[in-house]
Amino acid sequence: MNAPFEGIGASVRRKEDLRFISGRGNYTDDINRPNQTHAVIRRSDRPHATIVKIDTAAAKAAPGVVAVYTAEDLAAIGGLPCGWQIHSKDGSPMNEPKHPVLAEGKVRHVGDPIAVVIAETKQQARDAAELLVIELKDLPSTATVTDALKPGAGQVHDNAPGNVCYDWHLGDKEAVEAAFAKAAKVVTLDLENSRMIPNAMEPRVALAEFDRSTSDYTLYTTSQNPHVIRLLMGAFVLGLPEHKLRVVAPDVGGGFGSKIFHYAEEALVTWAAGKLGRPVKWTAERSESFMSDAHGRDHVSTAQMAVDAQGNFLALKVSTLANMGAYLSTFAPAVPTYLYGTLLAGTYKTPAIYVEVKAVFTNTVPVDAYRGAGRPEASFLLERLVDAVCHDTGADPVAIRRQNFIPRDAFPYQTPVALQYDSGDYFTTLDVALKNADYAGFPARKAAAAAKGKLRGIGVSTYIEACGIAPSAVVGSLGARAGLYEVANIRVHPTGSVTVFTGTHSHGQGHETTLAQLVTSQLGVPFSQVDIVHGDTAKIPFGMGTYGSRSLAVGGSAMVKAMDKIIAKGKKIAAHLMEASVEDIEFADGSFKVAGTDKVKTLSEIALTAYVPHNYPITEIEPGLDETAFYDPANFTFPGGCHVCEVEIDPETGVTSIVNFTAVDDFGRVVNPMIVEGQVQGGIAQGIGQALLEHAIYDESGQLLSGSYMDYTMPRADDLINISSATENTLCTHNPLGVKGCGEAGTIGSPPAVINAVVNALKEYGVRHINMPASPQKIWGIINAGRMAAE
């Protein structure tokens, strides 16, 4: 019997599942170290205030308390660094105020950490934290970008006048103005991209220990990129060299971007562990997650499309205000610029585009990348604007998209906003999506819904994303302070089993399965004989982690490169053993063959020879079969696709139900279709969540009103349906696997599809646009305003 096919293209069941379904996962909070202490943080309950006094005496005297620290104690350590520098229109660098580990003199958002109490037990630390006497004097504060820019608004930072972080632009303004001047029509849409809280189900945790014999530090943390944390925290905050600092990100319970960033608590427990000589553990409560995990989105924009009389897009002009929150989180400045402005061509051949983005400080939690990061903001703006063009001109939403698509034969396609798309076929994904959604049958379904008193609407969105982040030289020229290559070490053991050490990190994506499938396909090693190791700086040479749908496109490509080295070395050993020339050795299905003969050596035999080199070309090559590769991508990858959403609205309650949702995506080569479909289902669930349910709400002073699951509406099982998911793939042309990435597509394509459907359902009420979330309250108000006007 043949073994089941477990290589590239197979829906192999996941390796990691056995431990997760049995309760044997190893998440950071599951780890405890001998003699461990517990940290509890007192945070600001005010949006903006001067710290008048902190009295720690009672807390220090409380039972079990080991230490209490405030900013004064941290004078010797640095602030949390920002990983990206943006320059304004005038060439000046962004304003980059210090982000202290504990608040220095002022608090700037609800949740800003003020003091930490460390005690023998968590309960003792909690009790003592309540004994801290903290006197705050309120300062004027703002929560929204529009308020923060008003004259006389409270200043979040003294060195960011007018609360402006930067005022950036991209594109050819003159070309856009010229096109606007000759356009048959200019369609304008004001819109907001709602603020989100990522809400990975595992709250953040940081546990640090200090080895007194070696002076080595180890930090266990809920991170998507442990090497990045080691670099940022070691080099910029604590002044610890890499060789004295190990960062471990074990099983991590979801990230969605929120666990990319270097957070204060990581530095705090590591510093304290050294100071105390004891392990220190901090575990976030969910309420802390709401006010300390970086939030996402929060844009206010005006978008304008110039069209000619035939409906051709002539030019696009976008002006966006992006909320940075109170401090710059690790990647925050890049999100509304190089992950947003550069995406505004979308799937269209719009010849001229100009975008300007003003990033604004407010007294809110820092805003940074959340699943999609900039790209959902771009697709929402563009795909809503296209539907507004249809609303204002009477054009058909499908026809106008098709008419303006980048033609199939135009790839590689240079957009007017810096990116060069390598491949894509937007016509096919659109056509298949319309077919799978039975778009043609919609009028009958609408009529049937109307007969039941329901309002039915359908919405289409087509999207493009830039993934596989990223070519180091390109991002370096755009302000990144790091390279964004990936690293793989492939270790073939003496008996032929393989361990892969990858710099990417799996926190739900299933890398232990997908990456093993690559080895099975490339080296012919049985799937069961391959283990993937990730998340430990002591084991893995280096790595940039997982975000931006990069793990397969960049990390997988690094693996291919390392495996190529394995094969090349194996050929030399095989040539020696079989007394043939290296050029005559062929490698396929796990075996080295001498071309045109029946001479063959398996990879296992070659591996054993490499580690037991008794008969070995020892003067030409070293023993061992263990190769490392760094892979820097030549370009971004450009997944794309089409989402079609069909909704039914109950006019009596304003409740929107998703009744059909169809996704047809172009992800390049698919390694594990089951996992890819899971990413689509989950991503679209988050997109529907943003479109209909979720909203991070602040009052005007900066108090977080949606600070728990009682107030922040997470999608539940009965809010969602089965998503019809299919792929129509074109291969990426510049990485060895032809892969593009699939992690973020769901949150990029779906929100505009949902809102386009909602607006379509409410057409008879004269609705042209609705901001997210399209809550029952909002929709009921629209319907009843219409009713009242009619009466």
Added chain:
Amino acid sequence: MPQVTLTVNGKSATVEVEGRTLLVELLRDKLGLTGTHVGCDTSQCGACVVHVDGTSVKSCTMLALQADGAKVTTIEGLAAADGTLHPMQEMFREHHALQCGFCTPGMVMAAVDLVAKNPQGLSEAEIREGLEGNLCRCTGYHNIVKAIDAAQPLMHAK
């Protein structure tokens, strides 16, 4: 400190706890059963669901002292003694009903109770409604619903 005596996964345990100690804290911190997770502080997420005397309970909403004399089953005790997985665990794996795995223990324990209490069989809509108390951020729930549906005949055939 008061003592609580309970049976967890078939083993008797007597533990000293503070009056305010939650059942989930007893399980995780005192007994080392870290398969049961804590995902929120308002009893909304269901990551901490265990069975107490055969009924699913959010172990963050129950004091450890309230479990005195109870029989508690956690995710670690769900498989048979010989390691054979429970059909619900099997179906979660088969239908890719988990990604990061953090909500999974609570989700599986809630699902086992939901199916066990409804031998007449549950429709997709009823399964979705039955999962009201459990949050998952990764999967979009559909594969969880599929797994639970597939586990129904396997569980009832037993």
